[in-house]
Amino acid sequence: MSASALLIRGGRVIDPASGLDRLADVAIDDGVVREIGPGLTALPASRVIDAQGCLVTPGLIDPHVHLREPGNERAETIATGTAAAVAGGFTTVCCMPNTQPALDNDTMVHFVLSRAEKTGLCRVFPVCAVSKARHGVELAEMQLMARAGAVGFSDDGDCVASAGLMRRALAAIKATGKAMMQHCQEASMTGGAVMHAGVVSTRLDLGGWPREAEELIIERDVRLNRGIGCAYHVQHMSSAGSVEIVRRARAEGQPVTAEVTPHHLLLTDQEIERSGFDTHFKMNPPLREAGDIAALKKGVADGTITVLGTDHAPHAPETKQVPFDTASFGIVGLETAVALYALALVEDGVIDWPRLIAMMTIEPSRLCRLEAMGLGMLRAGGPADVTIIDPSERWTIRPANLAGQSRNTPFIGREVKGRVVGTIVAGKLVMSRR
Ligand SMILES: [Zn+2]
Incomplete structure (x- = not known):
């Protein structure tokens, strides 16, 4: 949806490939992760995504x-x-x-x-x-x-x-x-x-x-x-x-x-x-x-x-x-x-x-x-494929939550905890629940 710069602020950034696991911001520009660290400043025209309480993962x-x-x-x-x-x-x-x-x-x-x-x-x-x-x-x-x-x-x-x-x-x-x-x-x-x-x-x-x-x-x-x-x-x-x-x-x-x-x-x-x-x-x-x-x-x-x-x-x-x-x-x-x-x-x-x-x-x-x-990892200079997960959000699986063509799942009606709230592919926010 948006190819402009993104700043994911305040999440728990987890990159298992490098062992990174800390509270930090993730700055994205032009499809690439520019920087990962605390207190980053947003570029002009950056979209800021509040990720407090969320996991920010590859x-x-x-x-x-x-x-x-x-x-x-x-x-x-x-x-x-x-x-x-x-x-x-x-x-x-x-x-x-x-x-x-x-x-x-x-x-x-x-x-x-x-x-x-x-x-x-x-x-x-x-x-x-x-x-x-x-x-x-x-x-x-x-x-x-x-x-x-x-x-x-x-x-x-x-x-x-x-x-x-x-x-x-x-x-x-x-x-x-x-x-x-x-x-x-x-x-x-x-x-x-x-x-x-x-x-x-x-x-x-x-x-x-x-x-x-x-x-x-x-x-x-x-x-x-x-x-x-x-x-x-x-x-x-x-x-x-x-x-x-x-x-x-x-x-x-x-x-x-x-x-x-x-x-x-x-x-x-x-x-x-x-x-x-x-x-x-x-x-x-x-x-x-x-x-x-x-x-x-x-x-x-x-x-x-x-x-x-x-x-x-x-x-x-x-x-x-x-x-x-x-x-x-x-x-x-x-x-x-x-x-x-x-x-x-x-x-x-x-x-x-x-x-x-x-x-x-x-x-x-x-x-x-x-x-x-560079897929499956989150590091400065790598492709900006990022998933933002709220591990404590409770939700009920309903047909309306299913974005694909088919609805065949036995989990309809099941109450669950943990929800993806944002998906970024090559620097573009392609799905956002925030
Ligand atoms: Zn099979």
């Missing part, structure tokens, strides 16, 4: 978002998805390749980048397909896509099922310097599965999705990768056993990272029964049990899980307002992420705000190789 980065363009613009577009992003404090989102057609070649990379340039409110970087058309048969052209701007590779929505293809993918992706991001699902175990395999699925007589379907793929991939050493990232981890596998791999020095979503930290399979089969509780991977949540939190606390991602998955109403069996998987997450992570991780004493911010800024920046662009 712009948040979501490494796992579905923007649905091209192919399913009824659910979301780059324009509406980035509106959701900045409403939630994200200045960078990495979009998954399961569009129609898939993001599996350099032309598609150019398409996403140019649409984002024209219609986006924040930075958008594509995570591109591992296999052509995401069919899991033939490797896509990693080098071409990496050169065009792909920031990572995944067949997300589907797992790279073939071990042979996976081995070649790890070698090819390693040569690009990017990360392989796996949607871990052994599909031979999840046919007809619509929820976690456990007591509840048995009682409800719904197809069960066992934890092992996730764990086996991680085990396999870590083993395949041992002699290759590609950066390997577990997307949307849901199972206690998975945490243990990643913990062990990291202890061995394997280049393995993992991410967790808000819903897998806050909801269990019991919600499906309690809500009378509300399809907003249908996720891939599925919501599991309290023991899994405890293990995921422990994984966050001890640094096994280092990245937070929303897996923002917009769906048009007609694909959710159907019987549970046939409904789409997934929920939107960009607008509600900060409050829900604060609820799951900070209020519960798992981690503090600076670590939460690290897991939403510098950690995903490292994963997606965005450090060289």
Whole structure:
């Protein structure tokens, strides 16, 4: 909205990358952070933003978002998805390749980048397909896509099922310097599965999705990768056993990272029964049990899980307002992420705000190789991507708070604490609640 100079005054400035955590002002001009320090004077014509009581952080980065363009613009577009992003404090989102057609070649990379340039409110970087058309048969052209701007590779929505293809993918992706991001699902175990395999699925007589379907793929991939050493990232981890596998791999020095979503930290399979089969509780991977949540939190606390991602998955109403069996998987997450992570991780004493911010800024920046662009950090001379969070503001999640095209979230009506009040992308205040 405004490209003029900004002065963010009096906030608690947190930059996990440099360890900065102090009360200070942040002066921004011409898209760049000019100075961080106490008592700065506003440039003439500067807009002054009062950030007292707020956290002033590097712009948040979501490494796992579905923007649905091209192919399913009824659910979301780059324009509406980035509106959701900045409403939630994200200045960078990495979009998954399961569009129609898939993001599996350099032309598609150019398409996403140019649409984002024209219609986006924040930075958008594509995570591109591992296999052509995401069919899991033939490797896509990693080098071409990496050169065009792909920031990572995944067949997300589907797992790279073939071990042979996976081995070649790890070698090819390693040569690009990017990360392989796996949607871990052994599909031979999840046919007809619509929820976690456990007591509840048995009682409800719904197809069960066992934890092992996730764990086996991680085990396999870590083993395949041992002699290759590609950066390997577990997307949307849901199972206690998975945490243990990643913990062990990291202890061995394997280049393995993992991410967790808000819903897998806050909801269990019991919600499906309690809500009378509300399809907003249908996720891939599925919501599991309290023991899994405890293990995921422990994984966050001890640094096994280092990245937070929303897996923002917009769906048009007609694909959710159907019987549970046939409904789409997934929920939107960009607008509600900060409050829900604060609820799951900070209020519960798992981690503090600076670590939460690290897991939403510098950690995903490292994963997606965005450090060289200065993203995920806040420092003088760097790009002015800044998020302002009021950690004590209470609010209720309502459809009107959701800026994206789709409203599919089970958190409607939930009272939460912690709200993004300002989002600045490249020096422009693109969202302000003050
Ligand atoms: Zn996925």
